[in-house]
Amino acid sequence: MAVPTITMTMLGASGSGKTAYLHGMYNRLSSGVQGYYLYTIDPDQDLDLADHWSLLRRNGTMPKATSEEPRRYDFIFRRGMRDLVEIDCTDFRGNAALDRRGSAADVHLLEQRLAASDSIVLVLDSEHVAQWVRAGTPGSLDRDDDPMEIARFSRAISGVFTARKREGGPSPAIVVLLTKVDLLSGLTGMTAAEALVAVAKNLGKLVPALADDQAEGVTVALCPVQLGNFGAARLERVDSRAINPKNLHLPIVFSLRHYLTEGIARNQEAIRELTAGLDSSRSELAALSRGFMGGFFQGARKTAAQLEIERLLTQGTVTNAMLQQAQEKCRELDRELRGIAIYRDGRLLTD
Ligand SMILES: Nc1nc2c(ncn2[C@@H]2O[C@H](COP(=O)(O)OP(=O)(O)O)[C@@H](O)[C@H]2O)c(=O)[nH]1
Numbered sequence: 001m002a003v004p005t006i007t008m009t010m011l012g013a014s015g016s017g018k019t020a021y022l023h024g025m026y027n028r029l030s031s032g033v034q035g036y037y038l039y040t041i042d043p044d045q046d047l048d049l050a051d052h053w054s055l056l057r058r059n060g061t062m063p064k065a066t067s068e069e070p071r072r073y074d075f076i077f078r079r080g081m082r083d084l085v086e087i088d089c090t091d092f093r094g095n096a097a098l099d100r101r102g103s104a105a106d107v108h109l110l111e112q113r114l115a116a117s118d119s120i121v122l123v124l125d126s127e128h129v130a131q132w133v134r135a136g137t138p139g140s141l142d143r144d145d146d147p148m149e150i151a152r153f154s155r156a157i158s159g160v161f162t163a164r165k166r167e168g169g170p171s172p173a174i175v176v177l178l179t180k181v182d183l184l185s186g187l188t189g190m191t192a193a194e195a196l197v198a199v200a201k202n203l204g205k206l207v208p209a210l211a212d213d214q215a216e217g218v219t220v221a222l223c224p225v226q227l228g229n230f231g232a233a234r235l236e237r238v239d240s241r242a243i244n245p246k247n248l249h250l251p252i253v254f255s256l257r258h259y260l261t262e263g264i265a266r267n268q269e270a271i272r273e274l275t276a277g278l279d280s281s282r283s284e285l286a287a288l289s290r291g292f293m294g295g296f297f298q299g300a301r302k303t304a305a306q307l308e309i310e311r312l313l314t315q316g317t318v319t320n321a322m323l324q325q326a327q328e329k330c331r332e333l334d335r336e337l338r339g340i341a342i343y344r345d346g347r348l349l350t351d
């Protein structure tokens, strides 16, 4: 059976840590979390990712971009022996596609990609987010002088929200991936936890597309991650003893959680439809049995109505089982996501 695909797109300024994150995330998830495992469809890509990771472990060499072309990874997320979902993840390296210098074809490519995305990962570098925290979390960043290039990304994201609303489709899940959180404390003069609270409370000011009036029906997770305590950012070689990965699996877990929630909504709808179908078949059968509809030659119609009822009941059992399974999986995943800031309709949910 073909498995469903989650289309995931990573956006973030050059140097924000996208490539490093993808490598670290793969390393983390290929060794499993709560019985879920990630692997690449292409075995060469798996070898590549594993080679890079062992280089980092051995001598601190950071995985490096080989080109500015968008790079696509096809992952499979598996639970036990079963393939659950395919994750088609594209890293728009350096975001040439959104750059003024980018060609029209590039821009079009990214627009198409975003329009089809179930999940958008906006990558923000803690080094720059720390500056914004230090400046007192102002509401509008100077768009010509923002190394995170948020104005551009935010506009692209709100374009997707508007289009989805127009089409009546579900909004993509948004992950704000705060990379290099090891830098946060030193650069803000706060504890990392205090700085994260400041970011979480003011996220809508940092990324206007995620502010409450714009993000109706949108679910956002703020995921602080790091590969290690490397200090000064943008080194090609780091001290491999400082490798200390944190939270690398959460964006994928959140995207999967979002995907399952949508599945739950679909199953609930299916059950409502089944129940309605069942009601009408039952009243038809009752009417036929009472002979209201002409009595005599109704045997075949009665059998048909009876069969339809049985079919609907079986389908109902299957759908119910799927619903329960999805709800159970969601509860497991929620345990992983505890402590992560989640927003719905632009508002921070607290539990
Ligand atoms: N301090 C620190 N630096 C990091 C971390 N992850 C990546 N970096 C640095 O950020 C640089 C740029 O990362 P890269 O993944 O190439 O960014 P990309 O251009 O967005 O793909 C790397 O060379 C590292 O020096 C981290 O967890 N902590």
Ligand SMILES: [Mg+2]
Pocket (backbone or CB within 6 Å): 018, 019, 020, 065, 093, 094
């Ligand atoms: Mg890169």
